[in-house]
Every structure is written in structure tokens, then in C-alpha cells.
Amino acid sequence: QLSICADKEQNIRHAREAIQTAADGGSKLVLLPEMWNCPYSNASFPIYAEDIDAGDSPSSKMLSDMAKSKEVTIIGGSIPERSGNHLYNTCCIYGKDGSLKGKHRKVHLFDIDIPGKIQFKESDTLTPGDKYTVVDTDVGRIGVGICYDIRFPEMAMTYAARGVHMICYPGAFNMTTGPAHWELLQKARAVDNQLFVATCSPARNPSAGYVAWGHSSVIGPFGEILASTGREEAIFYADIDYAQIKERRMNMPLDHQRRGDLYQLVDLTFTT
Numbered sequence: 001q002l003s004i005c006a007d008k009e010q011n012i013r014h015a016r017e018a019i020q021t022a023a024d025g026g027s028k029l030v031l032l033p034e035m036w037n038c039p040y041s042n043a044s045f046p047i048y049a050e051d052i053d054a055g056d057s058p059s060s061k062m063l064s065d066m067a068k069s070k071e072v073t074i075i076g077g078s079i080p081e082r083s084g085n086h087l088y089n090t091c092c093i094y095g096k097d098g099s100l101k102g103k104h105r106k107v108h109l110f111d112i113d114i115p116g117k118i119q120f121k122e123s124d125t126l127t128p129g130d131k132y133t134v135v136d137t138d139v140g141r142i143g144v145g146i147c148y149d150i151r152f153p154e155m156a157m158t159y160a161a162r163g164v165h166m167i168c169y170p171g172a173f174n175m176t177t178g179p180a181h182w183e184l185l186q187k188a189r190a191v192d193n194q195l196f197v198a199t200c201s202p203a204r205n206p207s208a209g210y211v212a213w214g215h216s217s218v219i220g221p222f223g224e225i226l227a228s229t230g231r232e233e234a235i236f237y238a239d240i241d242y243a244q245i246k247e248r249r250m251n252m253p254l255d256h257q258r259r260g261d262l263y264q265l266v267d268l269t270f271t272t
């Protein structure tokens with residue numbers, strides 16, 4: 001859970017040091033926050049964006065170098081990605097050999113308006129991704145979503161159906177929806193699907209334009225909090241035993257008890 005500043009090079013240096021510390025502390029998988037190389041704002045995204053596919057991305061290069069040198073899988077939070085005329089909110093996933101194993105472009109953009117509390121419209125600058133992302137790593141099958149993606153249970157269900165062990169959500173909830181929903185959503189995605197959920201937020205900076213809630217966590221398949229932190233910058237660790245997925249699914253075989261004859265994901269638009 002990193003502190004993020006306006007200086008991109010400093011953010012990259014800082015993330016590199018944090019990955020090094022986490023790997024030296026025994027991590028096999030490291031998860032970074034949403035938009036860790038820039039302030040979270042529509043004004044910043046175009047300025048800090050990098051072209052990952054063109055190989056013109058110092059942030060991604062650092063992640064790849066660190067994955068290789070520390071032999072660690074990295075779920076690289078997210079950065080603004082430039083691709084042609086479009087910008088995306090993108091998470092790169094690196095294997096421990098430094099290879100790019102996957103790239104998740106945030107599918108559900110954060111466009112909300114809670115009057116007097118929080119208004120944000122990512123779609124002013126960003127384009128949504130059009131694919132789900134599942135990667136096989138040395139530390140299991142990982143599904144990736146970014147922040148607002150966590151609000152869509154269909155995505156997590158699809159990941160569960162694809163055999164994902166853990167869903168990683170880099171995310172930056174805010175001071176209104178954070179206390180109301182952040183922990184609830186993490187637990188819900190874990191319990192509904194009987195798998196692990198890991199989240200990573202920026203640390204809270206009360207003087208930032210967008211104030212992140214923090215409270216990154218790792219949740220087990222029974223909804224148990226395996227590790228979590230508060231608002232400050234922190235590197236924290238969890239021991240994850242995927243055997244618990246099987247055990248919980250044996251205890252409560254939700255998948256076999258599902259009544260697919262009564263409900264299907266056909267048209268789930270709210271009726272008002």
C-alpha cells in the first residue's frame with residue numbers, strides 16, 4: 001500500500017524499493033496499488049500514460065526487471081496506458097522470469113456521482129477494456145480486476161468458473177464508498193466464489209485531489225481477513241493455502257447446489 005506523489009520517477013523508485021523489500025521478506029507474489037505511478041485524476045492520466053506495447057514504459061520495465069531479478073510474480077497494480085488514441089487503466093502481470101504474462105485493462109470504468117460526496121468520471125479520459133484476464137503463474141491461477149471491477153459479481157463468478165484461485169484487485173476506493181463498501185465487497189467476492197481475494201490501494205494522502213481509503217486486504221474463501229492494513233503506507237504479508245478452496249467447497253458445495261434452472265446470466269439490467 002504505497003504512498004504516491006506527483007513525481008513519476010520517484011513513484012517508480014519507491015515501488016521498486018517496496019517490491020525488493022516484499023521479495024526479501026519472502027513474498028512469492030507481490031500486488032501493487034491502482035494507478036501507482038501517478039496521482040489519481042483525469043488531468044494526470046494522459047500526462048503519466050505510457051505505451052506498454054511499444055516498449056516505451058519505464059514503469060512496466062521496472063516491474064519486469066524486478067520480477068526477474070527477485071524471481072517473484074508481480075501483479076503490477078495499474079498505470080495509465082496509452083495505446084493509439086486511447087488511454088486505459090491497465091494492470092501488467094509479470095512472471096518470475098520477467099515475462100509479461102497478461103495485461104488487464106479495467107473493464108468497468110469508475111463513473112459515479114454521489115452529490116456532495118464524490119463525483120468521478122473515468123470515461124472522460126479512459127476507454128474500458130473488453131476482456132477478462134486470467135493468468136497461470138508459479139503461484140496459482142490469478143484473475144485480475146481493477147477497483148470498480150470488484151462491484152460486478154458476474155466477473156468474479158466467471159473467474160471462479162475458470163478455475164481461478166485468487167482474484168487480485170488493485171483499487172483506490174474513496175472516503176465515501178471506502179468505509180461503506182470496500183471490505184464488504186472483498187468479502188462478498190471471496191465468499192460467493194469460495195476463493196481468495198487480494199486488494200491493494202494507495203496509502204491515504206489527505207491533501208490529494210482524490211483521497212484513497214486505503215485498507216488493502218487479503219481475504220480467504222470463508223470470508224476471513226488473512227491480512228489487512230489501515231490508511232498509512234504499508235507492506236504486509238499473508239500466507240495463502242489454496243487447499244482451503246477445496247475444503248470450503250467440500251464443506252459447502254455451492255457450485256453443485258446452484259439452481260441454473262431458475263436463473264441464468266441473460267439480461268440482468270435493473271428494473272426500476
Ligand SMILES: NC(=O)CCC(=O)C(=O)O
Pocket residue numbers: 034109110146147148149151171172173174177178181
Ligand atoms: N478507482 C475506482 O474505481 C474507485 C472505485 C470506488 O471508489 C467505488 O466506490 O467503486
